[in-house]
Amino acid sequence: AKKDKREPIQIFHAEMDEGLNFRRTMRQGLEEALSGNQLDLHLQPVVDARNGTLTSAEALLRWTHPLLGPISPAKLIALAEESGQIVAVDDWVLERALQHIKQLGDVPVAINISPVQFRRRDFARKIVDRLEAHGVSPGQLRLEITEGVLVTHTRAAGRAIAELREAGIKIALDDFGTGYSSLSYLKDFGFDFLKIDRGFIRALDDGRQGAELLRAIVDLGHSLSMRVIAEGVETAEQAGAVQLFGCDYIQGYFTGRPMPIDQFQDWQANAAV
Ligand code: C2E
Ligand code: CA
Ligand code: CA
Numbered sequence: 001a002k003k004d005k006r007e008p009i010q011i012f013h014a015e016m017d018e019g020l021n022f023r024r025t026m027r028q029g030l031e032e033a034l035s036g037n038q039l040d041l042h043l044q045p046v047v048d049a050r051n052g053t054l055t056s057a058e059a060l061l062r063w064t065h066p067l068l069g070p071i072s073p074a075k076l077i078a079l080a081e082e083s084g085q086i087v088a089v090d091d092w093v094l095e096r097a098l099q100h101i102k103q104l105g106d107v108p109v110a111i112n113i114s115p116v117q118f119r120r121r122d123f124a125r126k127i128v129d130r131l132e133a134h135g136v137s138p139g140q141l142r143l144e145i146t147e148g149v150l151v152t153h154t155r156a157a158g159r160a161i162a163e164l165r166e167a168g169i170k171i172a173l174d175d176f177g178t179g180y181s182s183l184s185y186l187k188d189f190g191f192d193f194l195k196i197d198r199g200f201i202r203a204l205d206d207g208r209q210g211a212e213l214l215r216a217i218v219d220l221g222h223s224l225s226m227r228v229i230a231e232g233v234e235t236a237e238q239a240g241a242v243q244l245f246g247c248d249y250i251q252g253y254f255t256g257r258p259m260p261i262d263q264f265q266d267w268q269a270n271a272a273v
């Protein structure tokens with residue numbers, strides 16, 4: 001029995017080292033990405049459902065690793081939350097978004113907020129400070145949060161949301177219908193926008209029930225004084241249905257993909273013609 005003892009231990013160490021090494025490498029990679037120019041913030045148009053005019057944009061993070069190529073923002077965010085780099089990442093996103101807002105002129109830009117941000121007491125204050133430092137009006141920046149935040153950081157989130165809205169920053173509840181979906185959250189927190197997850201848009205293709213569900217969600221949003229955004233609209237049929245059911249805004253590949261700011265401005269110029 002004794003002679004077998006070393007081997008498994010060595011294998012165990014080898015595997016663990018590989019995992020640790022990988023994460024250390026990624027962590028260092030993210031560090032380099034933050035200081036170099038591997039990160040980018042793409043913009044996706046959000047248009048008026050009735051006439052297709054541009055109303056705002058959502059900023060989406062992009063990381064192109066020099067060796068691994070594009071790394072999905074979901075992975076990047078998960079990695080950064082685990083390593084503690086999430087604050088640096090979110091700071092980078094906010095600064096870049098503020099630059100984009102100044103470059104675009106009068107198109108409000110929404111950024112996604114990581115749930116962990118709500119652990120910081122100074123979160124709302126910091127955003128307001130950065131707006132002031134850039135001379136950007138609060139109405140130009142929007143924040144998107146997911147339902148999970150409301151469950152895990154209920155009181156802190158409530159406080160931060162109230163403070164941000166008082167400062168004039170509009171808040172969207174993102175991915176509605178995918179998470180915890182306690183309807184009381186909608187009432188208690190007060191959101192400006194409700195973003196219907198693209199799963200519901202996809203369900204439209206399956207016929208009546210999908211349509212009824214979508215209609216019910218839109219009505220719910222409106223009854224609580226929210227504007228409703230349909231996410232992930234990919235086809236003309238979906239766009240037509242979404243408009244018919246009273247969604248206020250459309251976001252999706254059908255109207256425009258997330259793109260670098262230069263391309264976004266070209267898109268904007270063409271759409272205006
Ligand atoms: P999200 O906030 O729900 O963003 C919408 C996602 O749907 C984006 O994926 C977008 O590219 C994609 N999308 C837009 N239109 C369509 C469509 O018509 N069809 C399909 N199939 N997909 C569409 P992306 O860019 O991969 O981002 C994934 C998630 O990563 C985001 O989901 C958001 O939760 C997170 N994320 C992205 N950027 C940031 C960021 O700067 N900060 C934080 N904290 N999270 C971010
Ligand atoms: Ca979002
Ligand atoms: Ca979403």
Ligand code: CA
Nearest residue numbers: 146174175197
């Ligand atoms: Ca999402």
